[in-house]
Amino acid sequence: MKRKLLLPERLMLGDGTAPFNGVYAIRINGVITAAGLSVALAKVQAKHPLLRAAVRNDATGAPWFELPAVHQPIPLIIKERTTSVDWQQEVRDAWASVFNLEAGPLINLTWLKGDAQSELILTFHHSMCDGGGGLMLVRELLAVADDPEKEIGIHPSFTTLEDIVPAHILHGKKEIFKAKLKALFIKGALASISAFVSTRGRQPISRQQDYLLHWKLDRQVSAALFQYCATKEVTVNTALCVAFLSAFKQVKGAKALNKIICPVDIRRFIPEITKDVIFSFGLSLELSLNHAQDVSFWERARLLQTVASQKIKKMNPYAFMLPFEYAHSGIKYMRKFLTYGKPVYDLMFSNMGKLDIPEQYQTFAVDTIFSPTVIGPFSNPTTIITSTYKGQIDFSFVSNYQVLDYQDALAIKEKAMALLTEELPVQAPEAALSSII
Template identity: 40%
Template sequence: MIERKLMMVERIMYVDTETPLNCVFAAKINGEIAERHLRRALAKIQRKHPLLRSVIQMADAQQPHFVVQEDMESIPLVIFSRQTDMDWLAESEREWYRPFKADSKPLAQLVWIKGDSNSELLWVLPHCVCDGTSIVTLMRELLYLLDNPDKELEPYQLFESVNDFLPQSFELRKKSRKAKFYLLLARFFFFLQRKSRKRNQGKNYAMHWKLDAETTAAITQGCKAQGITVHALLCTAFMQAFREVQGKAAKNKVISPVDIRHFIPEIKQDHMFAFAPTVELSLKKGNDNIMGNAKDIKRALTQKIEKMEARELLWMGEQMHPLVERMISMLKSSPGGHDLTLSNMGKLQIPNEYNNFTLETIYSPTVAFPWLNSNTLVTTTFNQQMDFTFMSNEDFLPKEEAIKIKDTAIAFMTLPL
């Protein structure tokens, strides 16, 4: 039996046995889909990815493990009749709360919102088994196998621990002393924190919108002409929008995840992995020049990525397991020092034309974090259109205020161009 303990970040995303934290990724298809082809595709995808043949078991009260079960049940396929173009969003919000607790069922589900000529396919997975790249891979593989039902996927093995990614030059003794020092500092930090019982009591929500191809092209070309990246413009526009709407209450800061595969090539692009290191980006106070701020953000992001030691981050996180419960408690009760988490997944490498159907559009993933500050923006680009989902909680950020922030940010992104 193959098993390994959850990495520290996976453990945080697992939260606990009673708190679902799921990612949902939806795509809209024009054309007919055969149910037998869907089920066959799911079986092949499950054979490839060991985490889709795994359950989470508690080895003790503190340390859950992934346990691969070769006799695992098939990935469930749930079918609904399609009523409106917004069914996918309503179903996504319901799937946020689906528990994945059974010992015999996989850590994934596919929802098929079935219409006469249009359908939506929704992947639903716990966040502790996937990042954005993982869930895009699953959608790409699903569509590929639907169109090529006789093709196969190549399986791979579950890695045993983060030590698998450490270079021979890794100075374990030196790093261990550093880790003990950081753990001591972290214990002292949590000791000083006042425990809070504040929690989000409101309703989680998601907003979705797209920019048309003309606007998307204008933003892309304008950023290129200005010597900035679209990501830098996104970060700047939304931070300034928070400042415009919230005034002094705004934090002028975003947290941005980075794909760890850029730093650790052993983690293949088509392998499931849940850890994404993050960088913190700040807006200078008193400066409202969008392009000037975007150039500063681009420079800061480049510098932080160049300095990032992803392998050490992975290993160092494993030394912090004694504090995981405190970290989760703080995330649930602290407003944090940032305005939002901004995940720009960029241009999705998924074809839109197939032999038997057309991929009309893809909707950016949604997720409902159980943290006090659950503000999350996810953006993707597909078929020359930028797509956005914005998630939060009515108790922390009322939806009416979030709409103002969104409208202000879009204006900041488009007016200078």
């Protein structure tokens, strides 16, 4: 069984030497065992073919997901936990880890083992799995670790384009013509742009220069923000976009690009990609702010909400996916531009929303699910991901010293949180906005 990688998957895979990993960290209170985790990993791997796959190139150099005759089990790495912040270093190490693509699998689990409290660090290659898929894997792993007899089902084969794109679109003459025409434009534009991008004497940014900021809003402030956004008729996602873009402008001044890229879960548009199917990429929403001095924060939020809603309504996942499948020959231009070109946005931002993971299991409880992180080899790795668990909004802010100074990142975080909470009917205590150290 094998499947050719789609172009966005190839883009994230690169040549296999540079990591592009997604990471989930989960804090557990109570009893977990190596035997229980091994059973959970085996059962989850048996369900999802991609968790057994390796990546191998054909005669033309194109990569394929392929199931080896004998697959390797998902590695379980056990380390002793000494402090409550060990997980942060493990996450940073996970960003820099390189999977053995030809052997597989493109996933592993680290258990930071403590007496009463532990962390699980799930790392996967982004070319195989996105944040939504990672959350599903966390849910399944915890369920089986708690109850080894639990049935989670089996997916018999890889998800292909034929599985998720209606036949009349995938094979329609009109749709194919449009897709090929758009692919020609994409390749031509990228070839022209990349011609002005020099690689002489330049190296991709170093993973050793990456950093992580993590913090939470407490339950009271989180609840107040949810309620206030509802009264203003904007989503929390939009309010957060306004806060971070405004903070970038305040901190970076003329160097701020006033552009934020928000991944949109493709599962919202393609029902065949269900919540228990691994998929690696989604759609993207590009937003900018009206920075006029006489526009208030919440008026900006309402204006941006209108724009975001209109853009999401017009999204067409098939019109996004199909042209790329006729543009594989342009991938070298895409990689060159994304790796060595100047950044064209301030940050990527993703809000995972409320995480549907149980808090209490039979032998353990979930203390915290830290918002996931992802980082790749491209010229701007700055990414903020938020999620809500147990009523608290959690933030992971990832960047690199070569791209965004650490002190600037701290200032952006503080200014964004101040803007977001200054009109709330509760006073945000300092502890609610502080990093967990």
